[in-house]
Amino acid sequence: MSYTLQFGQVLPYLGYLAGGALLSLQIAFLAFCGGLVIGTGGAAVKTFGPWPLRRAVDVYVGFFVNTPQLVQIYFLYFALPDAGVLLSSYQAVLIGMTLNAGAYLTEIQRAGFLSRRQAEMEAAEVLGFARWQQVRYVILPHIARVLFPSLANQYILMTLGTSMAAVFGVEELTGRAFNVNAQTFRSIEIFSLSAGLYVVITFAATIILALFGRFAFRAKMRIV
Amino acid sequence: MMWDHLVAEAPRFFTYWNLRFLVLAGLTTLALSFTGCILGGAAGLAFASVRLTRSAPLGPVRVIATLYIEIFRRVPFLVTLMLVFFAFQLAGIELPLFVIGAISVFLIASAFLAEIIRGGMLAVHRNQWDAAETMNFTLIQALRHVVLPQAWRVILPPAFGFFVLFIKDTALASQIGVVELTYAGKVLNNRGFSATLSFGSILVLYFMMSFPLTRLGAYLEARLAPARNPRA
Amino acid sequence: MHQLEIRGLNAAYGNVTVLSGIDLAVEKGEIIGLIGPSGSGKSTLLRALVGLLPPGDGEVVLDGKPVSYRDSTQLRQVRDRLAIVFQQFNLFQNMTVLENVTITPVKIKGRARAAVEAEAKDLLAKVGLSNKLSAYPDELSGGQQQRVAIARALALKPEILLLDEVTASLDPELVSEVLDTIRMLAADGMTMLIVSHEMGFIRELASRVVFMAGGKVVEIGPPKEIFDSPREARTREFVSKILRH
Secondary structure, eight states: OOOOOOGGGTGGGHHHHHHHHHHHHHHHHHHHHHHHHHHHHHHHHHHHSOHHHHHHHHHHHHHHHSSOHHHHHHIIIIIGGGGTOOOOHHHHHHHHHHHHHHHHHHHHHHHHHHTOOHHHHHHHHHTTOOHHHIIIIIIHHHHHHHHHHHHHHHHHHHHHHGGGGGGGTOOSHHHHHHHHHHHHOOHHHHHHHHHHHHHHHHHHHHHHHHHHIIIIIOOOOOOO | OHHHHHHHHHHHHSOHHHHHHHHHHHHHHHHHHHHHHHHHHHHHHHHHHHHHOOOGGGHHHHHHHHHHHHHHTSSOHHHHHHHHHHHHHHTTOOOOHHHHHHHHHHHHHHHHHHHHHHHHHHHSOHHHHHHHHHTTOOHHHHIIIIIHHHHHHHHHHHHHHHHHHHHHHGGGGGGGTOOSHHHHHHHHHHTTOOHHHHHHHHHHHHHHHHHHHHHHHHHHHHHHTTSSOOOO | OOSEEEEEEEEEETTEEEEEEEEEEEOTTOEEEEEOSTTSSHHHHHHHHTTOSOOOSSEEEETTEEEOTTSHHHHHHHHHHEEEEOTTOOOOTTSOHHHHHHHIIIIISOOOHHHHHHHHHHHHHHTTOGGGTTOOGGGSOHHHHHHHHHHHHHTTOOSEEEEESTTTTSOHHHHHHHHHHHHHHHHTTOEEEEEOSOHHHHHHHOSEEEEEETTEEEEEEOHHHHHHSOSSHHHHHHHHHHHTO
């Protein structure tokens, strides 16, 4: 059976797909923000907290890092109803991605906490900086510069990770690709186009974040 | 209460047959990741080496290698899987679903591993490359005798991290019907077992597969990183 | 016929010219000392001769035959005939001393291992390292590593030996052992181009001295002339500064 590529049939859907791409970026962003909050808490506990709490964070991180995000979301979506918690697919995806991100970001931010330099803090203290001033002017800028590349990279990875939301019917980029595929059956074309869109949005995001990192934090960022 | 339901269900769930089913599915998961990783590593080595060449005739090959790596690192696994699946289907080639899954893992594994291998090779000090070059080593000879023996220490620890990543990615192969661990979980859930036990047990099984590898990677990172460093 | 002749050699990294109009003729058995301030192009010249720079204009003629660095076969031939010893020794960290010396003749040139090993052991004995054959580079001192590097270069049976600031990275007390090794090679009649800051050594050993500055050859002459009565003002300036120490 011969199959001729007919991109003409799928190009009209480009706008529809682009809308899905925006949703992918949005879901990733929300999950990233939530994960950042969890990660800050987790990193703080791991750096300063008592032994039992540190253990608990280790268990959390270990579990989410060593199991697939897809199955985590399956669990949230299908198993939680047994306990009376009903989540929509969007909610399950978002919560799953947030918890997942929280685990990775705990590790990333812990590295950031560890990079605080004793000498700088002592200098600031001796110069009469109040605690909050030490944090604002000395600690945070340094940590932000150290962390920004890893955080930016994590966000890009999460944008790619939103793809599995399609399994649950969420209409982000891959989900919409499935829809168009069901309508036109131009599978190769539609998925190639989607792949292309993912490459484009991740490239764009990488460049934008790299430029932002360089200007805002003087972070060492590769543009590609 | 929910716990009572689970406790009541447990004996029905944890039967020999079910466990055997899950273990075999787990082995399929491992086989998928392992095949994709080993073949991907070989291809990644080839890609990384190609990118290091400097001769003009190989220019187009270098461009293709770079494009391949940059693209497959930026496409979600599910999309890659769909592309491979439909490409073979529409070309009229019948392949076992496992093979399609393995090919998909191979594609992304080769792209990711190419980058860490290249990183490892570039981490070998410039003066090692210079010495090999002035003594007329070809690129392959330099890689084989000088660079890779020193680069593997930088390459191996992150490679373990990626192996875990590919194990997790294989979960998506369930979407095309490969009977790996996630698919097995869905099967059990559809058979009437609770989602909690079905998906819970595959989460545990994934953990049991990945955790040792993650730890091994961390251990190797600590042990290999400060070792025999080339004197600057 | 000169063993090596360089005519009007230019070299650049991108837009930056690093060598311009280098003219130099070297006879067999000569020892040429290359001196000059940092960045004058001395090391760059050696690296260009051994093909580590992008090929530029000008001619390099070996035994009367011009060499094109753009042609990969000719480049291989040049590297067969010219051996370089680097400032940072550049020993292969993953190999023992003996393996470092034998690897190129055995694996790259395809010679028989037994013969190569015998030669290697002789060379290593000559540089005084017979007891270190199975040591790894990071177990050796800088002076020892550099002597291995010299043995490694000699194992290639080069026609001309290029020595690029080979004592510059060494602790002072280790410098003399390497200089002694070079003296021995000179006595054996090896043609050498030596870039060095060790002025006393250059003065003692070199048949001619080349003073370079800013990527150009400023003056060439016998050591007595260059150090005691240089013709060029720039040379005088440099020499007076270093002799003031």
